[in-house]
Every structure is written in structure tokens, then in C-alpha cells.
Amino acid sequence: MISGKYLLQRLCYSGASFIVCLTITFFLLHLMPGDYISNYLLSLSNTLPKEIVDQFREQFGLNLPLTQQYVLYLGNILHGQWGYSYAYGQPVLSMIFGKLCWSLVLLVPATILGILIGTVIGAWSGWKSGGKKDFAVFNVMIVIRAIPEFWWAIMAVMIFAFYLQWFPLGGYASISVLSTGLDFFDVLHHALLPIILMTFFIATGNYYVMRNSMIAVIGEDYITTARAKGLDERTILWRHALKNALLPMVTITTFQCAGIIMGNIFIETVFSWPGIGYLTTQALTNRDLPLLEGIFLLDSLITIGAMLVADILSSAIDPRIRMGTDE
Amino acid sequence: MSETKGGVAGVQEQTRSVRELICISGLKVIFSSRSGPVRAVDSVDLAIREGERIGLIGESGSGKTVTGMAILGLLPVNAVIIGKIRYGDYDLLTAPDRTLQQIRGNEIAMISQNSGSSLNPVMKIGDQVAEPLVIHRICSVPDAHREAIRILAELGFDDPEQAATRYPHEFSGGMRERILIAIALVCRPHLIVADEPTAGLDAQVRARILKLITSQISGNRTLFLITHDLGAASYLCDRIAVMYAGEIVECGPAKDVLSLPLHPYTQGLIASLPSAGLHPIPGMSPSPASLPRGCRFCERCPAVLDRCDCDHPELVFTESGRQVRCFHYD
Numbered sequence: 001m002i003s004g005k006y007l008l009q010r011l012c013y014s015g016a017s018f019i020v021c022l023t024i025t026f027f028l029l030h031l032m033p034g035d036y037i038s039n040y041l042l043s044l045s046n047t048l049p050k051e052i053v054d055q056f057r058e059q060f061g062l063n064l065p066l067t068q069q070y071v072l073y074l075g076n077i078l079h080g081q082w083g084y085s086y087a088y089g090q091p092v093l094s095m096i097f098g099k100l101c102w103s104l105v106l107l108v109p110a111t112i113l114g115i116l117i118g119t120v121i122g123a124w125s126g127w128k129s130g131g132k133k134d135f136a137v138f139n140v141m142i143v144i145r146a147i148p149e150f151w152w153a154i155m156a157v158m159i160f161a162f163y164l165q166w167f168p169l170g171g172y173a174s175i176s177v178l179s180t181g182l183d184f185f186d187v188l189h190h191a192l193l194p195i196i197l198m199t200f201f202i203a204t205g206n207y208y209v210m211r212n213s214m215i216a217v218i219g220e221d222y223i224t225t226a227r228a229k230g231l232d233e234r235t236i237l238w239r240h241a242l243k244n245a246l247l248p249m250v251t252i253t254t255f256q257c258a259g260i261i262m263g264n265i266f267i268e269t270v271f272s273w274p275g276i277g278y279l280t281t282q283a284l285t286n287r288d289l290p291l292l293e294g295i296f297l298l299d300s301l302i303t304i305g306a307m308l309v310a311d312i313l314s315s316a317i318d319p320r321i322r323m324g325t326d327e
Numbered sequence: 328m329s330e331t332k333g334g335v336a337g338v339q340e341q342t343r344s345v346r347e348l349i350c351i352s353g354l355k356v357i358f359s360s361r362s363g364p365v366r367a368v369d370s371v372d373l374a375i376r377e378g379e380r381i382g383l384i385g386e387s388g389s390g391k392t393v394t395g396m397a398i399l400g401l402l403p404v405n406a407v408i409i410g411k412i413r414y415g416d417y418d419l420l421t422a423p424d425r426t427l428q429q430i431r432g433n434e435i436a437m438i439s440q441n442s443g444s445s446l447n448p449v450m451k452i453g454d455q456v457a458e459p460l461v462i463h464r465i466c467s468v469p470d471a472h473r474e475a476i477r478i479l480a481e482l483g484f485d486d487p488e489q490a491a492t493r494y495p496h497e498f499s500g501g502m503r504e505r506i507l508i509a510i511a512l513v514c515r516p517h518l519i520v521a522d523e524p525t526a527g528l529d530a531q532v533r534a535r536i537l538k539l540i541t542s543q544i545s546g547n548r549t550l551f552l553i554t555h556d557l558g559a560a561s562y563l564c565d566r567i568a569v570m571y572a573g574e575i576v577e578c579g580p581a582k583d584v585l586s587l588p589l590h591p592y593t594q595g596l597i598a599s600l601p602s603a604g605l606h607p608i609p610g611m612s613p614s615p616a617s618l619p620r621g622c623r624f625c626e627r628c629p630a631v632l633d634r635c636d637c638d639h640p641e642l643v644f645t646e647s648g649r650q651v652r653c654f655h656y657d
């Protein structure tokens with residue numbers, strides 16, 4: 001497996017990437033046109049006393065030069081201080097984690113199902129490539145993928161929630177929770193439709209990668225060797241082709257997991273789901289910089305972590321990578 | 328057991344009843360490609376006799392691999408295959424998949440070309456060598472692994488137990504070739520189709536592999552060697568068939584074909600060997616997508632006749648019982 005020295009080296013790289021991400025995020029967000037005062041506070045009352053504005057700017061250090069703000073910010077982050085939201089006055093980290101739980105309610109099942117379904121159908125479709133069944137499945141996947149996610153979400157809400165009334169129109173629980181508390185089946189009922197939609201989307205994405213990967217593997221000489229041994233097609237697919245075809249999938253799916261932990265903005269917005277994606281849109285419209293910075297930082301952290309995981313996973317599957325790190 | 332080794336003369340061979348293990352007749356393989364049909368193999372008739380070591384030689388692109396793949400039924404789906412390949416009671420070209428799967432690896436095995444890419448990169452060598460034994464239910468999984476280690480030892484692995492737990496990329500080209508040979512031999516098949524087993528190996532390793540193949544192909548085990556390495560063919564084979572542009576142009580006992588080649592192409596091949604002064608045949612073989620109407624070697628032939636250009640010669644028997652496809656021997 002991976003050696004300690006290699007792991008240490010990778011960790012150093014990860015640390016460096018984190019600082020770079022943090023810097024870019026900080027400056028990009030501060031260079032964004034509009035700020036909290038003009039975008040949000042002024043929309044509440046058009047006569048904002050100057051003292052209040054000044055006090056706000058001083059409180060959040062906005063009166064300092066940008067470079068000085070950056071140094072302060074960097075120091076705070078490294079000490080685990082992620083700051084306070086402008087709009088809510090609450091610590092950014094606890095806010096993010098509160099919403100993250102709700103995002104995960106949708107994302108964990110959707111990601112697992114999506115990756116499984118996409119990989120299995122993709123493997124099968126690639127193995128049968130050129131045939132009629134593959135052609136049919138391939139085209140269905142194109143149609144699903146070609147139309148934007150939010151359109152499907154809106155259509156699904158209209159058909160299944162509005163007309164058929166199988167599902168609620170949105171939100172994460174019925175109004176009755178106020179008196180009875182959260183109920184598992186009630187939340188599940190609300191979560192089902194967005195989960196199904198997200199599963200579809202994640203599945204189609206994985207389907208393409210897996211299908212292409214499988215088509216590449218079919219042409220390999222070792223598949224011919226396997227046939228020459230007398231193996232039947234199904235055994236060749238499962239024992240020889242699949243593991244090889246999964247190699248490029250590992251990195252991609254790991255990143256996918258990383259990406260979606262940050263929530264699905266479209267789905268959460270359409271379904272008014274109180275997750276990270278929803279929080280991001282709100283923070284963005286309000287120019288709630290500490291909150292946005294926190295969200296993006298967490299995103300970078302997770303992506304960097306995912307790279308590490310992808311490395312370790314690939315080396316577990318592919319002995320060629322293992323040797324490269326073991327020397 | 329029929330003993331045919333040692334270059335028995337052709338006339339004798341015809342009179343003696345030798346059991347034919349494989350009989351290829353009228354084999355045509357046509358690939359459909361964007362630039363039209365590619366006639367990779369054209370009207371090949373060839374019998375592989377039990378216990379013999381027959382070589383199919385020719386330049387690359389002449390259709391040798393395609394012929395070998397046809398025997399194992401491993402041609403890709405875009406191939407149109409015409410003819411018969413009789414093996415026992417079966418026609419290998421029309422036999423059901425199930426039957427072919429039982430024959431492959433167990434009765435007819437292949438050592439494929441490109442040893443570098445013919446092993447599964449993510450599977451341990453021991454598992455890959457043991458696999459044919461397991462799937463043909465010859466023995467249990469632990470026994471299969473013991474047998475795999477035994478055969479690896481026989482094929483010159485110093486520490487076969489350790490080798491069995493390693494992966495293909497950890498071995499050199501020569502070692503990978505040995506692993507492929509082990510996979511082909513492990514079920515003790517009747518026929519081994521060896522496709523370019525010496526390609527890409529340096530002289531020493533090549534010599535060792537050739538020795539190894541000789542020692543393994545004995546008794547009534549049959550070898551069908553596909554190669555463009557004339558030296559390997561002359562070292563290993565009793566009989567040689569020469570292929571040019573998808574056709575067999577000459578066939579006969581190895582000694583005779585190599586010492587007294589009949590077809591101008593075979594003569595050219597031998598003259599192009601370094602030992603014969605390295606005189607390459609001028610020109611290039613025709614593309615299998617646009618073959619000439621007459622003799623396919625006509626453009627490059629030093630002894631071309633008037634009719635070669637428009638008439639197509641047939642494969643005929645000479646008085647000495649050898650076969651050649653050339654108007655000079657009509």
C-alpha cells in the first residue's frame with residue numbers, strides 16, 4: 001500500500017493547495033461587485049444612518065486595506081476561526097454544518113444509488129456497445145442529460161407534486177412538525193422526489209464515463225487472452241473487464257462525491273430544501289462574504305481530501321500505481 | 328499415435344494416413360471497414376496434423392494472426408467469415424459459443440501476440456495462470472494454484488511462489504512471454520496456436536523461449552506457430568506454410584521450403600535474411616482492401632510472366648508433393 005513518506009508528501013501538497021484556494025477565494029469574493037450593505041441592508045430600509053454603516057464596517061474589519069484583511073483572515077482560518085455571518089451574526093462553521101446535514105439527507109442516497117446505477121448500466125452498455133439495446137439506453141441517457149436539471153425538477157414538481165399530488169410541493173417536512181416534531185417518514189416523503197431526480201442525474205454522468213471506459217477495455221489484448229482461455233462472456237465482463245474499466249471511474253466518482261457534498265443548488269432551490277445549496281444562493285444574493293468564504297473553503301477542503309482518497313483508492317485497485325509509490 | 332515429426336517427405340505423408348487435427352478449407356475473412364471490404368484472409372486451405380509443428384510465416388499484415396484467431400473463433404464482430412474449420416466432429420466456425428468455450432484453453436490454446444498487453448494488469452500472475460484449470464473444472468482452486476506454480480517453475484521462474492503473487496508489470500518481456508506460455512500450456516491442450524512468441528525479444532531471451540517451446544511441445548501435442556521470424560520457424564517447425572496478402576503461396580516440409588524455396592516470394596524472404604546478405608524484396612505487399620486481379624505477388628516478382636498480371640494462380644501440388652501458388656510450376 002501507500003508508504004508513509006509518500007503520504008506525508010501528499011499531505012504537504014494538500015496543505016499548499018488549501019492555502020492557494022483560500023487566497024483565490026478571498027480575493028475573488030472581495031472583488032465581486034456589490035456588497036452586503038448595498039445588496040441587503042439598503043433593501044431593508046433606504047435611509048441607512050451613516051453611523052450604522054461605519055459601525056458595521058469597523059466591526060467586520062471592512063475599513064482596513066484589503067491586504068491587511070487578508071492577513072487577518074488567513075490567521076483566523078489557520079486558528080480555526082471561520083468568522084461570523086453578516087446576515088445572521090452566527091458562527092459560519094456551525095451554520096454550514098447545520099445545513100450540510102440536510103443536504104446529506106438528499107445527497108448520500110442519491111450519490112450512492114446514482115454511482116451504482118450509472119456504473120452498472122454503463123458497464124453493461126459498453127460491453128454490449130454497437131448492439132440495439134446499448135443504442136436505446138445510450139439515447140435515453142442523452143435525452144436525460146441534454147435537458148438541464150432544473151427543468152426536470154420543475155417538471156417533476158408539476159407532474160408528481162402538483163397534478164398527481166403524490167409528493168409535497170417542497171420543503172423538508174409538513175407543517176405538523178411544529179407540534180409533533182420531526183418524523184422520519186414525513187421527511188422521507190419530502191425527500192423522495194429530489195433524491196430520485198438527483199439519482200438520475202448522477203447516474204447519467206457516471207453512465208457515460210463507465211461506458212467509454214468499458215469500450216476502451218473491450219479492445220484490450222488481455223480480454224482476447226481471457227476469451228482464449230475459454231471464459232464465457234459474463235465471467236470476462238465481471239472478472240477481467242470491470243476492474244480495469246473502473247480505474248478511471250475511481251477518480252471521477254471521488255470528485256463527484258466531493259462536489260455534491262456542497263449541495264445541489266438547482267434541486268435545493270426548486271424544492272426549497274434547506275441545504276447548503278440553498279444557503280449558498282442566499283449568501284450570494286446577500287453578499288454575505290464570511291458565509292460564502294466558509295462554504296467555498298469547505299468545498300476546497302473536501303476536494304483536496306477527495307484527491308487524497310482517490311489516490312489511495314486507485315492504488316488499492318491498480319498494482320501499477322502501488323509500485324510507483326512503494327519504492 | 329501418429330508420429331510425423333522430423334520432416335517426413337511430402338509424398339510419404341500423403342500415402343500414410345495421418346490424422347488431421349484441424350482442417351481449414353476455403354477460409355475467407357473479410358472485414359468491413361470504412362474504406363470498403365478488407366480481404367484479410369482469402370481461400371486458405373490448410374490441414375494441421377496431429378503431433379506436427381507447423382509454421383505459418385509471412386510479412387506482417389499478410390493475415391497470419393487473423394487465420395490463428397479464426398481457429399479459436401476469436402475474430403471481432405466486424406469480420407465476415409466464410410469456409411470451414413473442421414476440428415473433430417465440429418466446424419469451429421459454426422459451433423455454438425458453449426462448445427467453443429469448452430474447446431478454448433482446454434483443447435486448443437493460444438499464446439497471443441503482444442505479450443506486453445495480453446496479461447490482465449490488475450490480476451495476479453498465479454490467478455491468471457490457474458484460471459483455465461478452474462474454469463474448465465480440471466481441478467479445485469487450491470490444486471489449480473499448485474499446478475500454476477509448478478508450471479511456472481517448469482518454465483524457468485526461479486521463485487514461482489513469489490512470482491504467482493505479483494502483477495504483470497513487474498516482469499520483463501521475456502518473463503511475460505513465459506507467463507503467456509504457462510497460461511496456454513496449463514490445461515495440456517492438444518493444439519497450441521503461438522502467435523509471434525519471439526517478437527520483441529532480444530536474441531538471448533528469444534533463444535531461451537524457443538528452447539522452452541521445443542521442450543514443451545512433445546509427444547502428440549501440436550504446435551501452430553505464427554511468425555515472421557524465419558529462424559524461429561526453421562528451428563521449431565516440421566512443416567511451413569508461407570502466406571502472402573491473405574493467401575497461402577507455398578506449403579511443404581520446413582527443410583525443403585527453407586533450403587529450396589519454390590515460390591519467388593519465399594525465395595525473396597530467404598534472401599532478405601541477414602544470413603543471406605540482407606536483400607529485401609523491393610516494393611510493398613498490396614493492401615488487402617485493393618488486391619490485384621492476377622497473382623498478388625506479381626508487382627514485386629523478379630520472375631514475372633505475361634499471364635501473372637491478369638490470371639490468378641491456384642495452389643498446386645508439385646511432383647515432390649509440395650504445394651505452391653505460381654505459374655512457373657503449372
Ligand SMILES: Nc1ncnc2c1ncn2[C@@H]1O[C@H](COP(=O)(O)OP(=O)(O)O)[C@@H](O)[C@H]1O
Nearest residue numbers: 358365367386387388389390391392393403615
Ligand atoms: N479487426 C480488424 N478490422 C479490420 N481489419 C483488420 C482487423 N484485424 C486485422 N485486419 C487487417 O487484416 C490484415 C491481416 O492482419 P493480421 O492477420 O493481423 O496480419 P499478420 O500477418 O501481421 O498477423 C491486415 O491488413 C489488417 O489491417
Ligand SMILES: [Mg+2]
Nearest residue numbers: 391392440523
Ligand atoms: Mg500478427
